[in-house]
Structure formats: structure tokens, C-alpha cells
Amino acid sequence: MEATDIELVERVRGGDDDAFRVLVERHSRPIYRSAYRITNNAADADDVVQETFLRSYRALASFDSRATFTTWLHRIAINCALDLIDSRKRRDGRIDDGEDLSLIASHDASPDRVVLGSEMQRAIAAAMAGLTGNERTAFVLRHFEGMPLEEIGQILGTRLNATKNTVFRAVKKLRQQLQPFTGSLV
Amino acid sequence: MTHLTQEEIILNYYREFDSAAHLESCAECRNELAAVARVLGSIEPPEVPEPGDDYESQVWNRLSWRLRSEKKKKPGNAWMKYAAAAAMLAVAFLGGLLLRKDAKQPAQIIAAKPAPANPAQPAGDSTQQQRDRILLVVVGDHFDESERVLVELTNLTPGSDDTDITNEQQRAEELLASNRLYRRTASDRGEENVATLLDELEPVLMQIAHAPSQVSADELRRMQKRVETKGLVFKLRVVRAGVRTETKLPNQPSI
Numbered sequence: 001m002e003a004t005d006i007e008l009v010e011r012v013r014g015g016d017d018d019a020f021r022v023l024v025e026r027h028s029r030p031i032y033r034s035a036y037r038i039t040n041n042a043a044d045a046d047d048v049v050q051e052t053f054l055r056s057y058r059a060l061a062s063f064d065s066r067a068t069f070t071t072w073l074h075r076i077a078i079n080c081a082l083d084l085i086d087s088r089k090r091r092d093g094r095i096d097d098g099e100d101l102s103l104i105a106s107h108d109a110s111p112d113r114v115v116l117g118s119e120m121q122r123a124i125a126a127a128m129a130g131l132t133g134n135e136r137t138a139f140v141l142r143h144f145e146g147m148p149l150e151e152i153g154q155i156l157g158t159r160l161n162a163t164k165n166t167v168f169r170a171v172k173k174l175r176q177q178l179q180p181f182t183g184s185l186v
Numbered sequence: 187m188t189h190l191t192q193e194e195i196i197l198n199y200y201r202e203f204d205s206a207a208h209l210e211s212c213a214e215c216r217n218e219l220a221a222v223a224r225v226l227g228s229i230e231p232p233e234v235p236e237p238g239d240d241y242e243s244q245v246w247n248r249l250s251w252r253l254r255s256e257k258k259k260k261p262g263n264a265w266m267k268y269a270a271a272a273a274m275l276a277v278a279f280l281g282g283l284l285l286r287k288d289a290k291q292p293a294q295i296i297a298a299k300p301a302p303a304n305p306a307q308p309a310g311d312s313t314q315q316q317r318d319r320i321l322l323v324v325v326g327d328h329f330d331e332s333e334r335v336l337v338e339l340t341n342l343t344p345g346s347d348d349t350d351i352t353n354e355q356q357r358a359e360e361l362l363a364s365n366r367l368y369r370r371t372a373s374d375r376g377e378e379n380v381a382t383l384l385d386e387l388e389p390v391l392m393q394i395a396h397a398p399s400q401v402s403a404d405e406l407r408r409m410q411k412r413v414e415t416k417g418l419v420f421k422l423r424v425v426r427a428g429v430r431t432e433t434k435l436p437n438q439p440s441i
Binding site for chain 2: 025037
């Protein structure tokens with residue numbers, strides 16, 4: 001019978017690195033998918049996976065076994081993805097949050113979108129790229145992952161009202177960008 | 187009648203706010219909710235390119251090396267302290283040599299840098315500028331060598347047999363050690379562009395350094411794609427060109 005995550009965590013705490021290997025192999029793919037949805041770039045998602053496991057290894061002593069390991073790891077991954085987006089922003093020296101992600105998204109988005117050949121897909125990609133790191137993450141977690149706002153707030157380190165406002169801003173921007181395609185008024 | 191706010195409509199869409207009673211009696215809000223639903227309903231999760239079947243093993247291979255480094259970094263590891271001290275001494279020694287060389291060319295240094303706005307500017311600033319230039323000279327060479335390794339790697343042709351990357355691997359390993367030192371120094375000196383590029387370079391060098399010496403065609407393509415996706419060769423050329431401009435003395439011949 002397969003060991004549970006919590007059992008493996010206990011073994012890692014006892015110095016068993018093989019147990020950590022099992023955790024890495026069990027969770028690396030789902031973490032990669034989440035990271036990709038936020039960064040929209042395969043190489044960046046890969047970096048996020050590496051950094052997530054490195055940070056989780058360092059922080060394993062503080063992991064509360066009453067929590068779910070998957071959720072805990074997911075939080076670390078999202079913070080890593082946001083840090084990566086922030087470092088891009090600093091590197092590009094951009095003040096306007098809305099612009100920085102267009103660069104990040106453009107790495108991988110273009111070829112895929114071109115293959116898909118859909119105007120709507122391109123418009124969605126562009127609209128998503130226009131969101132700030134927090135807006136994009138909050139929207140991805142709420143819209144794609146179906147995560148409750150309260151949990152998103154815990155990940156982003158924001159109060160419920162601020163989390164709601166982040167999602168509202170994201171939706172408002174997306175509506176504005178996609179209005180020509182859907183015909184809805186903002 | 188008081189209508190639902192935009193926020194309430196959005197929360198309603200996500201089932202985080204119950205306004206069924208109002209919606210039943212208000213056509214305007216129903217239309218608004220339908221408009222929001224049209225937009226949000228059209229946004230589907232992006233297709234995630236699935237990594238290869240051996241992705242989990244690859245993640246572990248790269249990570250296990252970092253975890254070993256992590257353990258070595260723990261306080262009390264004398265070897266690492268000595269290595270770091272030796273590296274810092276080497277940089278200081280090289281810096282000293284270059285400073286002495288620069289000291290013999292005062293006119294050139296003055297000509298190379300714009301005149302300070304304040305004539306009473308302390309001499310320490312000039313020394314700082316020289317140190318920054320030394321850092322840039324050393325890092326410029328590091329970028330040169332890194333670019334060569336990456337170009338050689340991307341020029342390899344994946345074949346039916348495994349490809350031997352021992353040479354690239356050894357050089358990447360050597361570069362990796364200095365990369366960390368330069369990154370920290372560049373960051374401390376406020377050379378953000380240089381520090382960021384070194385930061386991006388590090389995981390790629392690490393991947394090359396800790397891949398098997400014989401790599402499969404798939405693994406090689408993946409490594410090449412990583413280099414290309416990040417546009418590292420181009421970035422190295424751009425930053426290195428900037429570094430050369432900043433470090434070039436006025437009467438030095440262009441290379």
C-alpha cells in the first residue's frame with residue numbers, strides 16, 4: 001500500500017530523502033500545470049516546480065500535519081510563480097503592472113495560439129496577459145481551479161475583501177478586452 | 187428597485203453570493219449576469235503542454251543536486267567557508283591588479299567617465315566606479331564563456347543514439363560556481379540587469395552540469411528548447427555588449 005503524503009513528510013523529517021523523492025514524483029506534474037497556468041510559459045513553470053520543492057524541503061519542519069500537503073505545496077508554488085513574475089517586473093523596470101505579463105505570456109503563447117488559429121483564443125491570451133500578477137493568479141485560482149475566494153486570500157496573503165476586489169478587477173479588465181467578441185457591455 | 191452591483195453579479199456567477207430571489211424578479215440583472223457569464227464562460231483553461239513521461243525523474247535529478255548543495259550550505263561546513271573565502275580573495279586580488287593598472291592611466295579614466303556634477307565629489311566615488319568596472323570586466327568574460335557553452339549545446343543535433351555532452355557539462359559546472367558569486371556581487375552593487383541575467387543563467391547551467399553525460403535525443407531537445415525559450419544567447423549578447431561599452435577605455439581598439 002502506498003504511503004500517504006503525511007507519512008512521507010514524517011519520514012523526510014527523520015532524514016529519509018528517498019521519501020522526499022516520492023513526494024516530488026507524486027506532485028511535480030500537478031504543480032507544473034498550475035505554474036504553467038499562471039506563468040503561461042513552460043520553462044518558467046519548470047523553474048517554479050524546482051523552486052517549490054526546494055522551498056518546501058526547507059520549510060518542511062514548519063509544515064502542520066493537520067493541513068493537506070497538496071494545498072500547502074500549492075501555496076508555495078503560487079508564491080514562487082508570483083515571485084518569478086515580480087522578478088520579471090523588476091528586470092523589465094515596468095511601472096504599469098498591466099504590461100509586464102504580456103512579455104511573460106508572449107514567450108509561449110504565440111505559437112500555441114497561432115496553431116489554434118482562433119481570434120478569440122488570441123484575444124483571451126492578450127486579455128489575460130494584461131492582468132497584473134495578483135489579478136491573474138486570483139482569476140486562475142477562482143476561474144480555472146474553482147478555489148473559494150477565502151482560500152485564494154490565504155495564498156495571496158490578502159483579506160477577503162481585497163481578494164474579491166482583485167478578482168473583480170480581473171473580470172472587469174477581461175470584459176473590457178473581450179467585449180468586441182462577446183458583445184457584452186462593461 | 188435596487189439592482190445588484192457588478193461585484194454581486196460576479197460573485198453570483200461564481201456561486202459565492204446568493205441572489206436568486208432578486209434575479210427571479212429583475213430582468214435587467216438577469217441580462218447583466220448573462221453578459222458576465224458569456225464572457226467568463228468563453229475563457230477556458232489554457233492548454234498546458236504536457237512534459238515528457240520521464241518528467242518526474244528529471245525534476246528529481248535536478249532537485250537532488252540542489253538539495254545536496256543545500257545541505258552543504260548549512261552552518262559549520264568549513265569547506266564551503268574556505269571555498270567562499272578563497273573565491274572572494276581571488277576577486278579582490280584581480281580587482282587590485284586592475285586598479286593598479288587603472289591608476290597608471292588617470293587621464294583615460296577621467297576621459298572614460300563623465301565629469302562629476304559636483305567638483306567636490308569625494309574620491310571614493312571614483313574608486314567605487316572602478317570596482318564596478320572590474321566586476322563588469324570579469325562578468326563579461328563569464329558571459330562570453332557561458333554563451334559559447336550554450337551555443338555549442340544548441341548546435342548539437344539530436345540523433346538516434348545518445349549524445350555526449352561531457353565537455354559542455356564540465357564547463358557548465360565550472361561556470362556555475364562563479365555564476366553564484368557574480369550574481370550576489372552584482373546584486374549587492376545594484377547591477378540589476380547583470381544580476382537578473384546571471385539569475386536566469388544559473389538554473390540552465392545547473393541543468394546542463396547535472397544532466398547525464400550521455401543524453402537522449404528527447405532530453406537534448408528539451409535542454410535546447412529551454413535555452414531557446416529563455417532567449418538566453420540573445421540576452422547574453424545584449425548584456426555583454428552593454429558591459430563592453432561600459433568597461434571600454436576611450437583609446438582601446440575595438441575588438
